[in-house]
Amino acid sequence: MARRASLLLAAALLVAVAAAAVPPTCERIECPAYEVVDSANGFEIRRYTDAMWITTAPIEDISFVAATRTGFLQLFDYIQGKNAYNETIEMTAPVLTRVSPSDGPFCASAFAVSFYVPAKNQADPPPAEGLRVDRWAGARYAAVRRFGGFVADADVGEQAARLEASLQGTRWAAAVNDARRADPASPYTVAQYNSPFEFTGRVNEIWMLFDADDDASTS
Numbered sequence: 001m002a003r004r005a006s007l008l009l010a011a012a013l014l015v016a017v018a019a020a021a022v023p024p025t026c027e028r029i030e031c032p033a034y035e036v037v038d039s040a041n042g043f044e045i046r047r048y049t050d051a052m053w054i055t056t057a058p059i060e061d062i063s064f065v066a067a068t069r070t071g072f073l074q075l076f077d078y079i080q081g082k083n084a085y086n087e088t089i090e091m092t093a094p095v096l097t098r099v100s101p102s103d104g105p106f107c108a109s110a111f112a113v114s115f116y117v118p119a120k121n122q123a124d125p126p127p128a129e130g131l132r133v134d135r136w137a138g139a140r141y142a143a144v145r146r147f148g149g150f151v152a153d154a155d156v157g158e159q160a161a162r163l164e165a166s167l168q169g170t171r172w173a174a175a176v177n178d179a180r181r182a183d184p185a186s187p188y189t190v191a192q193y194n195s196p197f198e199f200t201g202r203v204n205e206i207w208m209l210f211d212a213d214d215d216a217s218t219s
Contacts, residue, residue, distance in 0.1 A: 023146075023203040025093045025193040030118050034142075042166030044144045052117040052125050053134040054078060058100070058110040064153050064190070068097045071113025072196075074130065079115065083126035092116040094191035094205070099156060101187070110185075143167055143176050143208040144191075151190060151204050159206045160188045167208075179210035 023031070038045040056074050061067035072095060079089040092115065100110040114134065117125045125133050145163035147155070167173045180187050191205040 023093070023193045023205075024201060025203060030090065030092045030116070031094065031193075032116050037141075038172070040166070040170065042145060043163055043170075043172075044146075045172055046142045046144055048136060048140045048142060050138065051136045051140075052122050053096070053114040053136070054117060054125060054128070054131050055112050055114040055134045057130055057132075058112050060108040060110055062102075062108050064097065064099065064109075064111060064156050065151065067109075067111035068095075068113055068151075068190075068192070071097065071111065075113060075115040078126075078128050078131060083128040085126040087121075087126050089121055089126070090118045092118055093193040096207075097190045097192070098186050099188055099190065100185045101157075139212075141175070141210050141212045143172055143210065145206045147204050147206070148202055149204070150202060151192060155204075156188075156190060156206075160208075163188075163206050163208060172210075172212075175210045175212050176208050179208070 032051045034046040034048045056071040059067040096114040098112045102109040189207040193203040
């Protein structure tokens with residue numbers, strides 16, 4: 001009986017871990033497909049496949065929160081039909097905000113906000129004024145750290161620093177650092193999975209995007 005109880009507990013824990021691997025929002029709205037290739041305390045490494053995103057022009061602001069709100073409203077208008085096809089598009093997750101930090105604490109940073117294009121529209125995303133189509137061609141890797149609550153301006157740098165620290169000494173550190181050196185203007189991205197009107201169970205992530213050989217990713 002004790003052994004059976006232990007097995008049931010172990011099975012329940014495995015189910016819980018599996019459920020936690022996918023943001024809960026992705027169980028009810030579409031998210032980009034990915035494969036988890038590694039995970040450890042403080043980070044997860046994902047391999048994303050081809051994907052199309054609609055992205056705003058860079059938004060200059062001193063506040064991540066304010067810039068993301070501005071970009072989200074542009075993208076919300078887009079999915080409500082303010083596009084060249086006058087087409088209503090299903091909401092997806094996450095909404096990404098790519099952060100290009102300023103050189104000083106009182107200078108404006110640049111933020112580009114992106115919406116994942118649903119599978120139905122991937123082949124021909126409707127164009128729109130002031131927005132561009134970004135394509136992830138082939139495999140794209142992301143080092144990811146998850147955190148909860150509403151994202152505050154102070155959270156962004158703190159969570160990025162925690163992710164970076166958790167990667168040090170791992171086999172992923174060199175690839176992530178190489179990517180940051182290659183594109184120093186965009187060291188990290190914030191992913192938000194919830195509507196602004198959802199007050200509990202919020203899921204956010206810090207992403208550091210990089211390229212890696214498929215052989216290296218499975219070694």
